[in-house]
Amino acid sequence: MLNTSRLTIFTLLALVLCLPAFPEPAEGTPAAPQKTDVSNDCSPCHRTSNPSADDLLPAAKCRRSRTNENLDEATPEQPEVVIMDQLTDLYVPVVFPHKLHAGMEAIGSGCSACHHHGEEGKIVTCRTCHEKTNDPGNLQRPGLKGAYHRQCLACHREWSHDTDCIFCHAKRGAIAGAESKGNADPTDITGKLHPNVAVPDKTVYPTPEQEAGSMVTFHHKDHVELFGKHCADCHQKENCSRCHDSAGPQKHVRQDSHEDCVKCHDTSDNCAKCHKDHETGTFDHNKSTVFELKDFHKQLACTKCHKEGKFALGKKNCKDCHEANWFPSKDFDHTKTGLVFSEAHKDNECEACHPNGLGEAPDCSACHDDRKYPKDQPGERTSTAPETPSDEKAPVETK
Amino acid sequence: MGISTLDRRQFLCRAGVAGLAGMTLSEPALAAADEVGGYGVLVDTTECIGCRKCEFACSQSNKLTELPLEAFEDRSVFDQPRRMTADAYTVVNRYGDTAGAVKPTFVKAQCMHCLKPACASACLVGAIRPQANGAVTYDPWKCMGCRYCMVACPFQVPAYEYDHALTPKVSKCSFCFERVSQGGKAPACVDICPPMCLTFAKRSELLGLARAKIKAHPEQYLDHVYGEHELGGTSWLYLTSRPVTELGLMEFGEKPIPEYTEPLQHGIFKHGVPPMLLFGLLAVAMKMFDSKEDK
Numbered sequence: 001m002l003n004t005s006r007l008t009i010f011t012l013l014a015l016v017l018c019l020p021a022f023p024e025p026a027e028g029t030p031a032a033p034q035k036t037d038v039s040n041d042c043s044p045c046h047r048t049s050n051p052s053a054d055d056l057l058p059a060a061k062c063r064r065s066r067t068n069e070n071l072d073e074a075t076p077e078q079p080e081v082v083i084m085d086q087l088t089d090l091y092v093p094v095v096f097p098h099k100l101h102a103g104m105e106a107i108g109s110g111c112s113a114c115h116h117h118g119e120e121g122k123i124v125t126c127r128t129c130h131e132k133t134n135d136p137g138n139l140q141r142p143g144l145k146g147a148y149h150r151q152c153l154a155c156h157r158e159w160s161h162d163t164d165c166i167f168c169h170a171k172r173g174a175i176a177g178a179e180s181k182g183n184a185d186p187t188d189i190t191g192k193l194h195p196n197v198a199v200p201d202k203t204v205y206p207t208p209e210q211e212a213g214s215m216v217t218f219h220h221k222d223h224v225e226l227f228g229k230h231c232a233d234c235h236q237k238e239n240c241s242r243c244h245d246s247a248g249p250q251k252h253v254r255q256d257s258h259e260d261c262v263k264c265h266d267t268s269d270n271c272a273k274c275h276k277d278h279e280t281g282t283f284d285h286n287k288s289t290v291f292e293l294k295d296f297h298k299q300l301a302c303t304k305c306h307k308e309g310k311f312a313l314g315k316k317n318c319k320d321c322h323e324a325n326w327f328p329s330k331d332f333d334h335t336k337t338g339l340v341f342s343e344a345h346k347d348n349e350c351e352a353c354h355p356n357g358l359g360e361a362p363d364c365s366a367c368h369d370d371r372k373y374p375k376d377q378p379g380e381r382t383s384t385a386p387e388t389p390s391d392e393k394a395p396v397e398t399k
Numbered sequence: 400m401g402i403s404t405l406d407r408r409q410f411l412c413r414a415g416v417a418g419l420a421g422m423t424l425s426e427p428a429l430a431a432a433d434e435v436g437g438y439g440v441l442v443d444t445t446e447c448i449g450c451r452k453c454e455f456a457c458s459q460s461n462k463l464t465e466l467p468l469e470a471f472e473d474r475s476v477f478d479q480p481r482r483m484t485a486d487a488y489t490v491v492n493r494y495g496d497t498a499g500a501v502k503p504t505f506v507k508a509q510c511m512h513c514l515k516p517a518c519a520s521a522c523l524v525g526a527i528r529p530q531a532n533g534a535v536t537y538d539p540w541k542c543m544g545c546r547y548c549m550v551a552c553p554f555q556v557p558a559y560e561y562d563h564a565l566t567p568k569v570s571k572c573s574f575c576f577e578r579v580s581q582g583g584k585a586p587a588c589v590d591i592c593p594p595m596c597l598t599f600a601k602r603s604e605l606l607g608l609a610r611a612k613i614k615a616h617p618e619q620y621l622d623h624v625y626g627e628h629e630l631g632g633t634s635w636l637y638l639t640s641r642p643v644t645e646l647g648l649m650e651f652g653e654k655p656i657p658e659y660t661e662p663l664q665h666g667i668f669k670h671g672v673p674p675m676l677l678f679g680l681l682a683v684a685m686k687m688f689d690s691k692e693d694k
Contacts, residue, residue, distance in 0.1 A: 163450060
């Protein structure tokens with residue numbers, strides 16, 4: 001009799017302990033796909049019907065192939081909020097706005113900033129590895145309580161300059177009706193509803209060590225509004241407290257801005273383009289480029305011509321809108337492209353140098369065996385002229 | 400029951416017996432809490448958040464006060480460094496300003512449970528003793544209230560119940576001796592610590608853990624485990640990111656305090672030979688003088 005009841009209690013206990021209580025997606029959150037859904041169909045995870053070890057072709061939403069894509073698309077099953085109710089003797093469960101935090105992963109260090117030490121690309125919950133109590137066999141792995149606290153506090157300490165328990169924990173019994181659900185309204189914390197961020201129009205970085213110029217004017221507003229850059233294009237691996245600091249945002253000190261700039265700009269040998277002895281004005285297409293925007297072009301969005309966010313000069317995607325022979329060949333003033341022809345080239349027909357079309361790069365081979373554009377130029381570049389396309393790191397591809 | 404029912408004669412008798420036993424047994428007892436067998440706690444000051452839950456748990460577990468949890472959430476106590484009191488076996492202090500660029504460091508203080516404790520060496524009646532499991536325990540029934548332990552302790556740990564006029568006790572962390580004795584159960588403060596910056600294990604394992612942490616995160620820790628060698632070693636060990644002198648901990652040499660005093664103290668009475676020799680010489684001298692006078 002005694003043995004039977006003991007066995008029953010033990011079994012019940014084991015069952016309760018085995019129940020997957022965490023993380024619990026809040027209501028309305030798409031649940032993680034059940035295992036049965038993918039038992040015979042490879043397509044949810046692979047883009048090929050016959051995946052092999054060499055050719056897995058993981059689907060875009062597969063978290064193993066996740067880099068820094070938008071989490072919303074990459075992992076639709078991520079929990080909106082996570083109720084941490086595993087260790088609640090003194091306080092009510094913590095409502096952790098997972099999606100709100102995860103929304104910043106592109107600017108931070110990705111999911112692995114918190115979901116650390118896991119298999120490459122695989123997201124596991126804290127309690128997968130961290131037991132409720134310290135593991136005597138592995139003292140380096142703290143128990144679940146320690147894991148939660150260390151993970152959160154690593155940033156929160158820097159942010160709030162405080163470690164008050166009640167910042168995250170409501171005290172047990174302190175809030176009526178909050179016992180089971182926590183004290184936050186999950187509908188308040190939906191994903192990327194981030195308040196407007198105050199960004200500078202421009203920032204002037206002193207570069208006294210540079211011979212080319214003692215300052216760099218960075219037009220933040222232009223990069224966002226004109227060039228269509230998103231925060232995470234430049235801001236990556238940022239510390240949370242960079243922005244979220246109760247003592248005010250930390251002053252932006254870049255030790256090496258090149259790291260961010262080289263993603264788009266070639267900084268190898270044209271220092272003077274950015275390093276100047278005076279502040280530079282905002283971007284003006286009419287002044288800064290050879291192509292004056294008039295009438296219709298003025299009304300176009302930048303990306304209409306500059307596809308894929310690339311602004312390299314030279315080949316534009318004119319032909320997307322214009323017919324093949326739209327250039328007014330006789331009247332075209334070639335100096336607008338920043339090139340004054342040498343005497344020998346002045347009277348050439350357009351097609352003599354542009355056999356592949358007027359919007360295409362010139363081909364010298366019809367007359368010269370040993371000359372090649374852009375290394376060799378058919379004249380002088382004017383002082384206001386932009387660099388030749390070869391100086392650009394990423395020439396725009398024409399379709 | 401206890402000392403109050405003993406009369407003076409009984410007490411002195413027992414003290415004498417204990418003293419005699421102590422002369423022969425004290426050295427093996429001191430060596431019992433060696434580095435291999437004893438438990439310890441590693442305090443990672445870089446992870447401590449100053450939540451004072453350890454103070455709360457200690458107070459509850461040892462029935463020191465009846466203060467509620469709220470009383471331990473008051474962070475204004477950090478404005479002044481605190482020491483252990485009769486009501487608090489452990490206190491957390493903050494070093495550095497919260498508004499500063501560098502995060503403040505919180506340091507828990509309690510009895511370090513030395514492997515070669517000066518307090519035990521100083522105790523005349525053997526009320527304080529190092530135990531094999533690493534704890535340095537205090538027996539109030541033996542204590543006669545001389546407070547030599549308070550003077551002897553290099554970490555200034557023991558406090559005294561000055562407001563208990565009739566039955567005052569020395570008070571200090573017991574390493575939750577009862578709990579630790581029950582199959583190595585962790586002390587109350589270790590159990591409650593939210594970021595688990597206190598790790599309870601065999602001292603030898605903790606030293607390994609500390610070394611591993613320093614190796615894995617050299618940017619986070621100074622390459623020094625406070626308590627590994629200090630004063631012959633302590634059961635409680637500290638990992639810090641700043642020099643210990645900035646964190647209310649004193650720098651010490653490796654020589655245990657008792658080794659400064661005991662060679663002399665024990666030498667005088669070693670195996671009873673020096674006193675017997677002295678009194679023997681006296682006896683011979685007296686005898687000689689006696690015989691001279693007789694003549």
